[in-house]
Each structure stands twice: as structure tokens, then as C-alpha cells.
Amino acid sequence: MFKHIFVPYDGSNYSKHAFQVALEIATKFGSKITLVTCLFRPPEDESFYISEHIKNMDSLKNNAIIDLARLQEIAKVNKISADVHVMSCNSAVEALTTFANSNKVDLIVMGTRGNTGFKPLLLGSVSIGVSQHATCPILLVK
Template identity: 30%
Template sequence: MYERILVPTDGSSHADAAADTALELASALDATVAALSVAETGPLGAVSLPGDTGSAEAVLGERADEFVTQIADQARERDVSITTEVRQGVPVREVLEYAEEIDADLIVMGTRGRGGISRMMLGSVTEGVTRHSDCDVLVVGRDGNAVSTAP
């Protein structure tokens, strides 16, 4: 059924719930999980975060690495095969490109992430991925319940 499950993460509670669901599915289906975190950069580049030293790209990359490492640790505890990837760019584009590169059967992601007020019901990244993905997408709420699936 599903052999390669992609779980994008931004370290939010919604992404954590999605990662937990992805790991449960992978364990039950003997599937491989690919954890992806995108250090968001846009046309203006990365934004510096208060209290951070060093370049914004480096800081965001370090945080993204921490997010996928956390999922990898959880996968190893559950004896689930996992790969990790950190990228810089526009999250929707990077998630869709990576899903295609690894031939993902399923993307499991949270309803929303760390976005602000403009990301109401579904986060803009989640919405973009569900609208444009060539594979199934399972959207998980912060409580771990499936909210919707696409396509």
C-alpha cells in the first residue's frame, strides 16, 4: 500500500502530531519515512530571528536539522526506517519536489505550522501541498486525528 511516507516538519505541535501518525503508519505497514524540514527563504531571503546570532540562513538551517533529528530519534526508538533531508527555499515547492524525487506514496502533514494569522483553517503550506501533490496527502490535526485526505 504505502512504502515511502514523507513527513514535512517545521517543529510545530501540528507537525509533531503528523510525525507521530506517520511513524505509526510506517511501523504498521513496514514503510520507510522521509522527514523533511525546509528552512524558508523567499524572494527577500531569510528573516533574522530575535536573539539569534549568525546568518539567518545558518540559524534556520540548524533549527530545521533539529526538527528532522527529533523525528529520526523517534523513528529509531520504534524501529522504523528513516531518512532525513533539510532544504532551503519555498516550503510548498520543496515538499512537492522532494516527494517526487523520493517517489513518495503518502505525505503526512499537520493542519498548520508556525505561520501567522494569514494561515487560518489549513496552513498555506498544507493547502498548497494538498492542492498540487501527485500522491496521497493525509492531514493531521494537533490532536493526532486525521482531518482530511487528498487527492
């Protein structure tokens, strides 16, 4: 039923809980998990911020890679295949729904809101936006 589970991950407690729920579902159904962290990229017309933002982006990307690798290892220990991706985007809703819709995702498991973690990655409105635009079922986790 749920062969491919997609978990948008921003390091918040909500997304950590969503990963745990996805892991339980994947164990039950023999699913694979894909974890994606979406890093905000400022519009090019805000170029005076770009230089400082690029330095910060490198740090955020490194932190995201480390965190996702840790989750990938947890999945592996539980005999679950997990792919991880870090992408930069202008709109988390657009990037996440495009990814889900083009990668044959059967279920999206995500936190009801994002906070702290790798801010400003997933905002409270992202889960609402994804739920309105994705073509597969979505499980929102508190």
C-alpha cells in the same frame, strides 16, 4: 501499500502530531519515513535583507538538524528507517511537492497548518497547496 511516507516538518505541534501519526502508519505497514524541513529563502531582489537573513538561516538550519535528528532517533527506536533533509526554498509548496513527486513517495502526512517552530517554514496555506499539487495521497493531521 505505503512503503515511503513523507512528513514535512516545521517544529509546530501540528507537524509533531503528523510525525507521530506517520510513525504509527510506518509501524503497521513496514514503511520508511522521510522528514523534510523547508527553510524560507528570500528572493535575491531583497538583497538588503540577505546579510541578516543568512545569520538567521544558519541558526534555523542548526535547530532543524537537531530537531530532525531527534525524530530520526525516535523512529530508529521504533525500528523504522527515517531519512531527514533540510532544504532552503522560495516556495514551500513547490519544494515539498517537487520532493514528494520525484522521490517515489506513497503518502504525505502533514499538519493542517504550521506555526511557530522554525517559522516561517510551513504556513496554513502550504498544506492546501501541497494537497492540490502532489500526485500521491495526503493525510492532513490536526
